Amino acid sequence: MSDASAVCDRLTAALAVARMAWAEGAQEPREEAAIQGEETASPLDAAALWVDHAFGQVSKGAPISIRPLRRSIVDMLFVGVDADELWMDVIRASDFAKHAARVARLALLVSEGIGLSAQDRQELGVAALLHDVGYGARSLAPEQSSPFAGHVRTGLLALAPRGGATQGLVWRGLVALYHHHPASTLSETPSLPARIIRLAEDYDHLCHHAKAPHSPWRALALMAGSGGSLYDATLLQAMINALGCYPPGTCLQLRDGRICWSASVAREGLFDRPRAFCADGSSLDLAEDGVVARVMEP
Ligand SMILES: [Fe+2]
Numbered sequence: 595m596s597d598a599s600a601v602c603d604r605l606t607a608a609l610a611v612a613r614m615a616w617a618e619g620a621q622e623p624r625e626e627a628a629i630q631g632e633e634t635a636s637p638l639d640a641a642a643l644w645v646d647h648a649f650g651q652v653s654k655g656a657p658i659s660i661r662p663l664r665r666s667i668v669d670m671l672f673v674g675v676d677a678d679e680l681w682m683d684v685i686r687a688s689d690f691a692k693h694a695a696r697v698a699r700l701a702l703l704v705s706e707g708i709g710l711s712a713q714d715r716q717e718l719g720v721a722a723l724l725h726d727v728g729y730g731a732r733s734l735a736p737e738q739s740s741p742f743a744g745h746v747r748t749g750l751l752a753l754a755p756r757g758g759a760t761q762g763l764v765w766r767g768l769v770a771l772y773h774h775h776p777a778s779t780l781s782e783t784p785s786l787p788a789r790i791i792r793l794a795e796d797y798d799h800l801c802h803h804a805k806a807p808h809s810p811w812r813a814l815a816l817m818a819g820s821g822g823s824l825y826d827a828t829l830l831q832a833m834i835n836a837l838g839c840y841p842p843g844t845c846l847q848l849r850d851g852r853i854c855w856s857a858s859v860a861r862e863g864l865f866d867r868p869r870a871f872c873a874d875g876s877s878l879d880l881a882e883d884g885v886v887a888r889v890m891e892p
């Protein structure tokens with residue numbers, strides 16, 4: 595990144611924070627009526643549905659309803675972000691929203707490992723759900739040449755004008771602006787939430803790349819060498835510790851020939867023996883049954 599670009603980003607961030615402060619005292623919009631199907635969806639699916647709703651609001655120039663996004667994060671934290679039910683596939687949402695929900699899930703898992711407070715985790719989760727909201731707000735910066743190039747600033751602009759100068763608003767702004775920055779360039783920036791989202795962002799893209807997806811196991815292995823440069827080394831280690839050797843979704847062949855998919859994050863003392871499910875729908879616990887022979891790539 596050029597010096598000019600870095601200065602521009604910092605000025606944009608300063609402007610956004612100033613606008614947040616100016617807007618202090620503004621009211622949260624009334625909570626929307628629940629969107630169809632949200633009551634029966636898992637917290638992760640509900641989060642994705644509300645992300646799509648937020649994208650729709652931003653594309654129309656309307657303020658984003660934060661409260662339902664926050665509620666879905668609170669529900670995820672209540673269930674427990676290490677619960678197997680939260681590591682199933684996200685359904686019934688756009689690809690953008692599925693990505694945002696998965697990034698939020700992983701960010702919450704990392705935040706548990708580093709001991710963030712409950713309030714901070716809540717703010718981090720909301721910021722994660724909105725980290726790419728700039729893709730829905732292109733009209734705010736139509737001069738940007740490509741969606742990727744523009745989405746960090748349009749995201750910041752979409753998030754900035756609302757509410758007071760709360761920690762949540764500042765974190766959302768920091769995450770929107772810095773979630774693609776290498777950690778090594780953010781040493782002078784209060785960027786903890788952005789550094790967490792950067793990890794979750796890259797992990798999710800590696801696992802769900804449209805043309806060349808990697809297994810979660812391979813994604814972790816690819817990222818492991820970039821601690822201290824692309825990624826905050828401490829946070830990266832926390833993510834590896836929390837996901838375990840075979841993160842959920844990793845396809846495994848066992849020594850007896852069975853094929854199964856990891857379904858749980860690391861458990862106490864069980865870094866490389868997750869719960870899993872087999873092709874026939876049966877479940878097994880690798881702590882009790884089965885030895886991994888190899889990882890199968892997609
Ligand atoms: Fe992004």
Ligand SMILES: [Fe+2]
Binds near residue numbers: 726795
């Ligand atoms: Fe993203």
